[in-house]
Amino acid sequence: MRHRLIIGSVLALLAGCSTVNLPQQPATSKPVQLPDGSSIDKPASATTGRLKPMPLRTFTVNTECKFKDESGNFGSAKVDVLNSKVRALNVVLTMPKRGVCRYDLDQFQQTQALPSVELTGNKNCRIRMWEQGEQITVSFADCHTLCSPNSAHDYVWPLLIDKPTGKCD
Numbered sequence: 001m002r003h004r005l006i007i008g009s010v011l012a013l014l015a016g017c018s019t020v021n022l023p024q025q026p027a028t029s030k031p032v033q034l035p036d037g038s039s040i041d042k043p044a045s046a047t048t049g050r051l052k053p054m055p056l057r058t059f060t061v062n063t064e065c066k067f068k069d070e071s072g073n074f075g076s077a078k079v080d081v082l083n084s085k086v087r088a089l090n091v092v093l094t095m096p097k098r099g100v101c102r103y104d105l106d107q108f109q110q111t112q113a114l115p116s117v118e119l120t121g122n123k124n125c126r127i128r129m130w131e132q133g134e135q136i137t138v139s140f141a142d143c144h145t146l147c148s149p150n151s152a153h154d155y156v157w158p159l160l161i162d163k164p165t166g167k168c169d
Contacts, residue, residue: 056114058084059131063166069157072096077159077168079138081129084113089127091138091159099152103127103140121146136161 061081068074073095080088089105105119108127112118116130125143129136138159144150161168 101147
């Protein structure tokens with residue numbers, strides 16, 4: 001009797017650690033119409049729970065701003081994006097004792113509009129922009145050649161733009 005009780009307890013413990021795989025619905029993609037008349041495929045989703053993917057939508061921002069952060073870095077930015085199409089971009093970031101980085105739209109080609117904006121430049125340099133709440137984030141990746149000296153790019157942080165006010169930091 002005692003032997004059965006121990007085996008039953010072990011089996012119950014093991015059963016509590018197991019997982020159940022529920023069948024999932026096949027993922028399908030649906031076209032999404034953009035405001036400019038073009039369309040893209042909405043990413044497929046196989047989730048059937050309460051969490052839903054964020055809707056794909058374009059964003060618009062137009063600002064000219066100057067900023068300075070707590071560590072002494074400063075810069076200026078002109079960013080004009082209409083329905084996720086970049087119309088103007090000029091960002092100068094200065095990191096005292098580190099160097100200066102300059103990003104201009106003429107150096108890039110827009111390669112993506114959704115789910116985030118992406119600009120591609122020489123040597124895999126990329127600028128990405130996305131909307132998160134009331135902020136637009138502008139990030140810079142692998143753009144050492146746009147900085148003087150090149151090592152200054154190691155100290156570049158993303159640019160944050162407050163949509164309601166147009167201020168950036």
